[in-house]
Amino acid sequence: MLPVLRIGGLALQLPGLLVILGIWVGLSQSEPAARRRGLPAEALTAVTGLSLLVGLLSARFGYVLQNLSAYASRPLDALALNPSALDVWSGLVGGAAAALVLMRRRRMPLPDFLDALTPGLAAFSVFLGLSHLAGGAAFGAQTDLPCAITLWGARRHPTQVYEALAGLILFALIRRRADPVPGQTFLLWLAGASLAAMTIEGFRGDSLLGPYGTRLWQIPSLLMTLSALWLYGRLAQGRLQPVATTDAPKDA
Amino acid sequence: MIARFARRAHAWAAATGAIAVAGLLWIWVSARPDAAGLPLPPNPHQGFPAPDFSLPSRDATDFTLSQQQGAVVVVNLWASWCPPCRAELPALQALHDEYRSRGLVVVGVNATNQDDRLAAEALLDELGITFPIVYDELGQASRAYLLRSLPSTFVIDRDGIIRSVIFGGPVSAAMLASQVDDLLSEAH
Numbered sequence: 001m002l003p004v005l006r007i008g009g010l011a012l013q014l015p016g017l018l019v020i021l022g023i024w025v026g027l028s029q030s031e032p033a034a035r036r037r038g039l040p041a042e043a044l045t046a047v048t049g050l051s052l053l054v055g056l057l058s059a060r061f062g063y064v065l066q067n068l069s070a071y072a073s074r075p076l077d078a079l080a081l082n083p084s085a086l087d088v089w090s091g092l093v094g095g096a097a098a099a100l101v102l103m104r105r106r107r108m109p110l111p112d113f114l115d116a117l118t119p120g121l122a123a124f125s126v127f128l129g130l131s132h133l134a135g136g137a138a139f140g141a142q143t144d145l146p147c148a149i150t151l152w153g154a155r156r157h158p159t160q161v162y163e164a165l166a167g168l169i170l171f172a173l174i175r176r177r178a179d180p181v182p183g184q185t186f187l188l189w190l191a192g193a194s195l196a197a198m199t200i201e202g203f204r205g206d207s208l209l210g211p212y213g214t215r216l217w218q219i220p221s222l223l224m225t226l227s228a229l230w231l232y233g234r235l236a237q238g239r240l241q242p243v244a245t246t247d248a249p250k251d252a
Numbered sequence: 253m254i255a256r257f258a259r260r261a262h263a264w265a266a267a268t269g270a271i272a273v274a275g276l277l278w279i280w281v282s283a284r285p286d287a288a289g290l291p292l293p294p295n296p297h298q299g300f301p302a303p304d305f306s307l308p309s310r311d312a313t314d315f316t317l318s319q320q321q322g323a324v325v326v327v328n329l330w331a332s333w334c335p336p337c338r339a340e341l342p343a344l345q346a347l348h349d350e351y352r353s354r355g356l357v358v359v360g361v362n363a364t365n366q367d368d369r370l371a372a373e374a375l376l377d378e379l380g381i382t383f384p385i386v387y388d389e390l391g392q393a394s395r396a397y398l399l400r401s402l403p404s405t406f407v408i409d410r411d412g413i414i415r416s417v418i419f420g421g422p423v424s425a426a427m428l429a430s431q432v433d434d435l436l437s438e439a440h
Contacts, residue, residue: 004400004419011401013419067430077426084418085427136297141284152300153293179255188254198275202282206299213285222275229268236258 001136001151015135016083022127023052029175030120036178037112044116047102055095062090111183111242118189122171125193129164138163141205157203166196181235182242191228197221296397298417302327302408303396307361307386310376315359315386318412324351324435325408326358326428329388329399331367332375337403340422341379347428348383354436355410358383363402365391409435 005012027048031041063085064071064078071078103113132138140149140157148155170192179185198221201207207215234240258264294303302325306316317325328344330337341360348358362372364387376385388394397404405423407416416431 006401011420013401063430067426067433070429070433071426074424074426074429077424080422080424080427082418082424082427084416085424085430152295152297184255195271195275199278202278207284209284209287213283213287214279215282215284218275218279218282222272222279225275226268226272229264229271233258233261233264233268236255236264237261 001134003135015131015137018127018131018134022124022131025127026120026124029123030117033119034116037116039108039112039116043106043108044113047099047106047108048117050102051095051099054098055091058094059086059088059091062087109182114186115182118186119171119175122167122174122189125167126164126171129160129167132163133160139205140203156205159200159203162200162203166200170196184232184235187228187232191225191232194221194224194228198225296406296414296417298414300414301412302406302414305393305396307388307393310385315384320357321412322410323355323357324410324432326356326432327361327406327408328358329361329363329394329397329402329404331363331402332372333367334402336421338375340403341381343423343425343428345379345381345383346425347432350429351432351436356432356436360385361393362387363394363399364389365394407431407435409438
């Protein structure tokens with residue numbers, strides 16, 4: 001675990017740094033994938049970058065709105081550079097909405113866009129696992145296995161390493177994949193990533209527990225896996241047509 | 253290969269069904285019915301009990317963290333030579349002034365083992381800091397909280413569990429107030 005990287009007098013937060021590195025590597029993997037699909041790579045980078053920015057701003061705006069009484073007397077604090085003051089769901093909604101609008105303006109069909117983004121998402125998930133390892137987050141349950149790591153006063157499953165390895169395997173499988181129907185590559189990655197998340201959750205030491213000790217996040221992960229597989233099958237069997245965000249051709 | 257297999261509707265449905273069954277089985281096997289209520293060892297990480305410390309305070313009495321249970325506690329590790337630490341002390345003072353009456357304890361742990369106590373005292377006087385300050389001459393709290401960067405701030409709930417960790421600064425008063433507000437509203 002190395003939450004803070006010291007370079008001379010500078011203290012860098014390694015988990016955040018790894019996330020930023022993951023975004024950069026992810027985009028560099030998605031650009032060639034976009035070209036292979038006939039999409040303008042620079043447009044994909046612009047849409048992704050702007051959506052991330054809007055997502056970040058939405059996350060802060062959502063946080064401020066939910067804590068209006070705290071910010072009302074100190075409005076300038078809403079501009080403070082602090083990653084703790086973010087609301088994830090507001091960020092996701094804002095980022096997704098921005099992506100849809102920008103894709104429409106750039107005349108990029110959603111399924112092709114998602115397929116091009118997939119190698120980047122897979123690469124990013126490797127860095128997310130490493131970021132968790134650096135910060136000691138998403139830690140594992142106690143175990144005596146030889147692969148255990150010592151973290152938070154106990155020998156634990158290296159769940160963050162499992163996460164990074166799963167991401168790496170999916171990246172290797174998906175990197176140059178070209179499924180016949182647009183959207184299928186993304187769905188296959190989504191199924192694999194959700195399945196990996198559900199499996200790894202079973203080794204976690206910080207799971208949110210429900211009735212009978214059920215690890216609650218496993219349920220949406222399994223549902224996501226099954227939905228993605230079902231959609232993949234429907235597309236493959238021609239029972240479903242990929243949805244386009246625009247009726248104009250992508251190279252128009 | 254997968255795309256070809258997926259075209260066979262019945263085979264694909266069977267494979268998806270098998271994954272559903274295997275997934276449900278894993279959810280059942282990996283459940284932890286005995287885990288609720290198991291005590292965790294103290295650790296400076298979100299979700300763990302806050303490591304205890306007992307240190308001499310500015311007014312010459314001893315401050316013991318474990319004696320604050322029932323209160324929401326903000327522990328801030330700082331040093332006078334660290335610019336973001338200096339910048340956030342007024343925000344912590346504002347938090348102390350606003351929430352003390354509702355059960356908030358703000359404690360500043362001066363990393364005295366890597367600071368000059370006189371310089372720290374002078375800074376506190378200059379900024380008009382009145383919330384409790386303790387001096388960590390031997391690095392007891394720094395070690396217990398695995399101090400890697402200054403400032404570091406830990407928000408602890410009424411049950412002594414760390415709910416938020418903030419490395420670096422300066423933290424904004426509004427962000428801390430929003431977290432403290434939520435925790436003060438929670439029942440003990």
